[in-house]
Amino acid sequence: MSNYYRDKIHSSDLIATFDDVLILPGFTNFSASEVNISSHLEKYNLKLPILSSAMDTVTEENMAINMALRGGLGVLHRNCSYERQLEMVRIVKRARSFVIDDVATINPSAKVSKAKYMMDNYNISGIVVVNEANKVCGIFTKRDIPFLEDDIKNGAIKDYMTKDVISIKPGASREEALRILYESRKEKLPVIDKDGLLKGLITKKDLAPEFPFASKDDEGHLLCALALSPKFPESSQAQNSLKEIDKYVDIFFIDVADFYKKDDIEGTMKLMKLLESDFVLGNIGTYQAAEYLISKCDFNERFIGLKVGMGSGSICTTSIQTGVGAPTLFATAQVADAIQDYNPKMSLIADGGFTKPGDLPKAFAAGADLIMSGHFFAGTDESPGFIDTIAGRKVKIYRGMGSKDARVSGYIADRYIEGSKMLTEGVSDYVPYVGDVTGVLATLKEGLANGMIYAGAGSIEDMKKVSLGIVSIVGQRETSPHDLIGKF
Numbered sequence: 001m002s003n004y005y006r007d008k009i010h011s012s013d014l015i016a017t018f019d020d021v022l023i024l025p026g027f028t029n030f031s032a033s034e035v036n037i038s039s040h041l042e043k044y045n046l047k048l049p050i051l052s053s054a055m056d057t058v059t060e061e062n063m064a065i066n067m068a069l070r071g072g073l074g075v076l077h078r079n080c081s082y083e084r085q086l087e088m089v090r091i092v093k094r095a096r097s098f099v100i101d102d103v104a105t106i107n108p109s110a111k112v113s114k115a116k117y118m119m120d121n122y123n124i125s126g127i128v129v130v131n132e133a134n135k136v137c138g139i140f141t142k143r144d145i146p147f148l149e150d151d152i153k154n155g156a157i158k159d160y161m162t163k164d165v166i167s168i169k170p171g172a173s174r175e176e177a178l179r180i181l182y183e184s185r186k187e188k189l190p191v192i193d194k195d196g197l198l199k200g201l202i203t204k205k206d207l208a209p210e211f212p213f214a215s216k217d218d219e220g221h222l223l224c225a226l227a228l229s230p231k232f233p234e235s236s237q238a239q240n241s242l243k244e245i246d247k248y249v250d251i252f253f254i255d256v257a258d259f260y261k262k263d264d265i266e267g268t269m270k271l272m273k274l275l276e277s278d279f280v281l282g283n284i285g286t287y288q289a290a291e292y293l294i295s296k297c298d299f300n301e302r303f304i305g306l307k308v309g310m311g312s313g314s315i316c317t318t319s320i321q322t323g324v325g326a327p328t329l330f331a332t333a334q335v336a337d338a339i340q341d342y343n344p345k346m347s348l349i350a351d352g353g354f355t356k357p358g359d360l361p362k363a364f365a366a367g368a369d370l371i372m373s374g375h376f377f378a379g380t381d382e383s384p385g386f387i388d389t390i391a392g393r394k395v396k397i398y399r400g401m402g403s404k405d406a407r408v409s410g411y412i413a414d415r416y417i418e419g420s421k422m423l424t425e426g427v428s429d430y431v432p433y434v435g436d437v438t439g440v441l442a443t444l445k446e447g448l449a450n451g452m453i454y455a456g457a458g459s460i461e462d463m464k465k466v467s468l469g470i471v472s473i474v475g476q477r478e479t480s481p482h483d484l485i486g487k488f
Contacts, residue, residue, distance in 0.1 A: 002340050005333040005367040006287075008468040017312070017327045018359040019476055024467040026456025035449045036459045038071075039369050041251070041347045042278065042304035044223060046370065047071030047213035049460060050360075050444060051349065053374035054078065054227035054255055056384065056406060057398050061091040061123075063382040066437050068092070068222040071213040075253050075372070078227040079401065079411045082241035085226060089248035091123050092224045099191060099200040099220070102248075105130045108137055108158035115140050115157055126188045128198055129161050135196040138163045139188065167192040170199045177202045217250055224248055227255035230264035231414050232271055239274060246275045251304070253280045257318055257402065257416050257425065258310060260289040265297055272300055282307025283351060285326020290338035294346065305347035307372065308335045312353025314375045315400035318416075318425040328353040329366050336367020336464075357447020361455065364448075364463040374398070376444065380437040387433050394433035400426020 009016040039049035048071035052059045056079040059067075064074030076088050094100055106115055106127045115127050119142060126141035138161035146152055146160060167190045168177055181189055181204050191200035215223040226249045233239055252275065254268055259282050272279055279302055284290060290306055293299070309332070311318040311325030319325030326334070332350045339346045350368035354360065354375060363371050377383055378398035385397050399405050402416050402425030416425050434440055457463040471479065 001287075002337045004340065005336040005464075008366060009330070009333055009470065014470075015327060015330045016470065018329050018353060018355070018362050020470060021329065021362055021468045022471050022475075022479065023361055023365050023451065023455050024469055025454055026466055028453055028456045030458045032449070032453055034458060035452050037445065037448055037452070039460045041073070041280070041349075041370060042345065044073075044215070044250070046073060046215050048441065048445065049364075049370045049448075050441065051075055051225075051370055051372040052377045053351070053372055054225075054253055055374045055378075055399075055401055056080070057396070058374040058378050058383050060384045061088045061095075062384075063377065063380075063437065064088070064092045064224065065095045065222060066382045068095075068215040068224075069211040070438065070441055071215055072441065073215055073223055073225055075225040075227055077401075078229060078255055079406060081411070082238065082245065086241070086245050086248075087121070089224050089226055089245055093221050093248045094122075094124070095222055099202055101200055101219070103128055103190075103198060103201045105134075105198065106140065106157055107131070108156070108161065110157050112145060112152050112155040112157060112160060116145055116152060128190050128201060129157055130198055134198055136165055136167070136190055136192050136198050139165050139190065141188070165190060165192075168202065169193065174207060178207055181207070223250050225251040225253055228252040228271065229412075229414050230254050230256055230259065230267040230271070232267040232274075242271075242275060246277055249277045251278045251280060253307065254282060255412075255415060257283060258285075258324075260284050260286075260292070265293070269297070269299065272302060276302075278302045278304045280305035280307055280347075280349065282349070283310050283331075284308055284335065285310045285331040287334045287338045290335040291342060294338065294342040303346075305349055305369075306335055306339070307349045307351045308332055309351040309353060313400060313426075314353075314355070315398060315427050315429065316352065316402065316425065317400070317427060318402065321423055321425050329362060332363055332366040332368050339367075357444050358451060360444060360448045361451030361463065362468065364460055365455070365466050365468050367464055369460065375431070376440055377437060379431040379434040380440055381435060382437045388430070390430060395430035396433055397428065398431040399428035402426030403428045 038047045050072040052063050052067050052074040054075040054077045056077045059074045059076055064076050067074035104124055104127045108129050129138035129140055131137050140157050140161040144160045166184045170191055170193055187204045189202040193199050309328035312328045328350050347369045349370045349372050350363040351372040354373045360371055379396050388395050404424045405428045455466040457466055
């Protein structure tokens, strides 16, 4: 039994948190430009090892798209209906790709009002018009929508669509697509085969190399991750809904406070047989839990990662309400040792409890491959909800999924102890508005990279080899701004 990561925090019985430790400086034999912060979630390579949490005030389609575009990953929350989940995953998968396979289409006899509804709800600006044989007969964009309300309500698509469609053949190169779009001054290019059948759609924005580090699948679509209950749905309708969602999802994240339970494990096994995507399981917090899941459960090869930490989030009260918990740094060191002992290819995600950029290097030093946070992203433009103003300061709502406000919706009754209606395990409050998520990610990236330089680690794997030391209370005070006139 390995104690490598746990020995870094001196004892497997010591429940250390981020503020309890510091990374010891190391010898740096590389330049700042050579630091490599990329990591992996099994076969998925991420240029930015940061995930946004599956919380309803943190990650919906806008956050998921922007996280993936910038090299990370946003995990869509599940506190909504299957219909809404399907809508979110479809939007993420359609957001950026060379060729869109799931093309929105409409019949030429349909009303303009239907096309307008589809554009508004699918977040698209154009629809390919096809007949009953799936042959392209036109294209209808927002520019074709008539001005008069009566025309929108009663007019037919065929009377307003562009009939002379400029298209491209299947298998054409990116360069050829760019050339045709430029010469035609169009923004959308249907992919049509020799029989006139629609095979896909290319858009101008998807061809532009605006996000060279984006997290993408093998077909060029953005990676899509979705939180999932471990409870197996008994109704055939719910199972069919999950199968439809599964078509767009790369990774399902089992989403419960404590996954180390017989019912959750058995339910997840059934889900893994029903669905085809990869799975990350969690949350757990101990060596024993990881050992059991990796070595004693009959999960298939699509079990690719473990998410660890319990009770550390800034809006989580599980440890206070129940007396049980596993702070993220402690949980990371515990589970990292189990992964080394039983399946070194397994990925580890340190989830929650991060308050400063300097916490990220500590998590990787304790054995993490990736980190996940809600706190960092709840106040951004991309998180769900409105910007409010309190005492002259801009804020956004941030709530724990165990809070009363989140649990009354009924969709996540099984995330905590099912049937527990009175005991909340989270709070709801405001966080400062911090602007675009790009700025937040830039700060986190710099904090991580600079920490790696000081530690002498040129990569995330090297970071796992650096030394951590426990800091006394006096030491914690000394490493913060002190002995100054102003208040900090």
